[in-house]
Amino acid sequence: MGIGGTLVVACVALLADAAVGYPDRLFRMVGHPVTWIGALIGRLDRQLNPDTGRPSLPDRRRRLNGVLALVLLAGLPTLLAWVLQRACLAMLPHAVGLVLLGVVAGSLSAQRSLFTHVRDVLHALEQGGIDAGRQAVSRIVGRDPQSLDAPAIVRAAIESLAENFSDGVVAPLLWCAVLGLPGMVFYKAVNTADSMIGHLSPRHAAFGWASARLDDLVNLPASRLSAGWLVLAAVVTQAASPRAALTTVLRDAGRHRSPNAGWPEAAMAGALGLRLAGPRSYGGCIVEDAWMGDGRADASPSDLRRALRLYRRACTIQGVALLALAAMLCG
Incomplete structure (x- = not known):
């Protein structure tokens, strides 16, 4: 399948996700492709990365096992x-096959679900109030919710929106546009592995090294x-500044501890006139991260509403760009 076909699949995936997302009833019946990948990662983690209750492995062996796990998963x-x-x-008319692949690929895009979770x-x-906000934001971020006041809850939600716009929406569609459904699945497998085992805990620092680097x-x-x-x-969002973004x-962007998360977070911070990232608490430990932006730190719910508006317009711009590129190459 050429680049024209992969772009069509990506366009259908984007439209399917925007229109219906992944139905809750289907999730309850069969789960989700990411949960299937997560189950495989969990199994490989248990088999190849024994915890402290079993014979200990040296870091070199854990790292090699982590590479093997990444190849398999x-x-x-x-x-x-x-x-x-x-x-x-091979079995369907070409156009029908592309549409079907696009519908399947739509299950791997988080455009609709990300908006819903942040809006929640x-x-x-x-x-x-604050207690309900802490509970809701704890579903989308890993930091200690009890350490968050109202402005910190809003900042955490906006940071999650920005970062997940990149790795939950833009990246899957980009890999789909280049390599079709296999590219999208490959990306989601690597990204899911990083989220599950690619962190610097004593158990996963070595085992998850390859997953984190590839992610x-x-x-x-x-x-x-x-x-x-x-x-x-x-540019097309009221009360947002493209120049500041x-x-x-x-x-x-380059000051963020992540080589990638700082880019969308800095853009969001500048556009909204906020300060994002900065020191945060995870599991009782303070992570000294740099601030993105030089605006206000006392973010309010109205700022979160503006962030959601900016996100929806960014998704629309991406969709228009994909559709235009597909039309140009397939026309």
């Missing part, structure tokens, strides 16, 4: 996606692209 789902793609295109934080904070690599182009979409979205990206 990325390779097997990607192979299945490749077989499915070949079968659809806004509603919880406005209707239930940094596969997210690199999308993080820059997502910052660009947010800057462009600020671009300036903040160029100045602050």
Whole structure:
């Protein structure tokens, strides 16, 4: 399948996700592709990375086992996606096969669900106060919720919106546009592995090393692209500054502890006139991260509402760009 076909699949995926997302009833019946990948990661973690209750492994062995686990957890789902793609295109009319692949790929995009989860934080904070806001934001961030006051809850939700716009929306569609369904599945497998085992805990620092490094690599182009979409979205969003967004990206993105998360977070911070990131508490430990932006730290629910508006326009701009590119190459 050429680039024209992969772009069509990406466009259908974007439209399917925006229209219906992943139905809750379907999730209750069969789960979700990411939960299937997560189950495989959990099994490999238990088998190849024994915890402290079993014979200890040296870090060198854990790192090698982590590489093996990454090959298996990325390779097997990607192979299945490749077989499915070949079968659809061989057994169905070409256009029908592309649409079917796009609908399947739509389940791996988080455009609709990300908006819903962040909007839930806004509603919880406005209707239930700080305790409800803490509970809602704890579903989308890993930091200690009890350490968050109202402005910190809003900042955490906006940071999650920015970062997940890159790795939950832009990156999957980018890999789909380039490599079709197998590319999208490969990306989601790597990204899910990083979220589950790619952190610096005593158990996973060595075992998850390969997953974390590969995740940094596969997210690199999308993080820059997502910052660009947010800057462009600020042009057409009231009370957002595209100039400040671009300036903040160029100045602050490289100061983030993540090589990728700083790009969309800096763009969002600059566009909204806020300060994001900064020191945060995870599991009782303070992570001294740099601030993104030089605006206000006392974010309010109205800022979260503006962030959601900016996010929706960035998604729209990305969709228009994909559709235009597909029309140009397929026309």
